[in-house]
Amino acid sequence: MKAISIFQKGSHQWLCFGRDPEKVEKIIDTNQYMISSGEQSIILDPGGIELFSQMLTSVLRYTTLDNIKALFASHQDPDIISSLGLWDQCLKNSKLYSPWLWESFIRHFGMNNIQYEPIPDEGSEMTLGNVTLQFIPAHYLHSSGNMHVYDKEAKILMSGDVGAALDEITAPFFVEDFDAHIPKMEYFHRRWMPSNKAKEEWISRVRRLEIDIIAPQHGGIFKGEMVNTFLDWFERLDVGIAKNK
Numbered sequence: 751m752k753a754i755s756i757f758q759k760g761s762h763q764w765l766c767f768g769r770d771p772e773k774v775e776k777i778i779d780t781n782q783y784m785i786s787s788g789e790q791s792i793i794l795d796p797g798g799i800e801l802f803s804q805m806l807t808s809v810l811r812y813t814t815l816d817n818i819k820a821l822f823a824s825h826q827d828p829d830i831i832s833s834l835g836l837w838d839q840c841l842k843n844s845k846l847y848s849p850w851l852w853e854s855f856i857r858h859f860g861m862n863n864i865q866y867e868p869i870p871d872e873g874s875e876m877t878l879g880n881v882t883l884q885f886i887p888a889h890y891l892h893s894s895g896n897m898h899v900y901d902k903e904a905k906i907l908m909s910g911d912v913g914a915a916l917d918e919i920t921a922p923f924f925v926e927d928f929d930a931h932i933p934k935m936e937y938f939h940r941r942w943m944p945s946n947k948a949k950e951e952w953i954s955r956v957r958r959l960e961i962d963i964i965a966p967q968h969g970g971i972f973k974g975e976m977v978n979t980f981l982d983w984f985e986r987l988d989v990g991i992a993k994n995k
């Protein structure tokens with residue numbers, strides 16, 4: 751599994767883990783993010799059970815188990831959080847921040863030690879080291895209870911499945927050619943995002959934020975002018991359509 755730093759200022763850092771060469775066929779490659787500040791770290795969408803050992807090895811190059819204060823799950827899908835039961839055996843005094851709606855489902859992945867911190871529908875925030883992280887509502891994009899993470903200081907929005915692309919594991923971490931990227935994400939957004947209304951509400955919500963990077967859970971990361979290019983494209987896209995490409 752590869753890791754790159756997508757932001758660093760002093761001890762405040764964002765890392766992206768992904769492009770797993772050991773990924774088996776028919777599993778989607780995922781991006782896992784870790785934010786650190788001071789002595790504290792949080793892992794965002796820590797991933798599926800199948801990549802837990804690679805993730806643990808990768809993460810421990812940058813932090814310690816004691817410093818992993820929290821996990822975040824944007825929604826309930828297994829590619830995001832089915833590793834929970836294994837993290838639960840390693841982490842002491844750690845919390846899982848996730849939409850309140852999914853608590854009784856996510857607990858099925860196994861939670862004996864980690865404490866569930868339900869995020870209310872309107873969103874909330876948490877302090878990590880010296881930074882404040884905001885949980886931004888993204889309901890029905892695609893899950894009925896769905897949150898994103900915004901870091902105002904780093905100007906990064908971790909956008910879960912919004913902006914996700916199905917790409918090769920050899921693909922670069924950042925989107926370089928937007929037009930060439932469209933076919934990798936268009937069907938995914940049309941089919942998995944159920945509501946144009948939810949999409950429009952989310953776009954107007956995030957357009958009010960200052961964003962340098964949109965970091966999705968699959969595929970390339972949008973940086974700089976690509977952020978608005980993506981929002982404009984998503985705004986025009988008709989979603990909630992279940993028919994083949």
Ligand code: FE
Nearest residue numbers: 825827892911
């Ligand atoms: Fe999902």
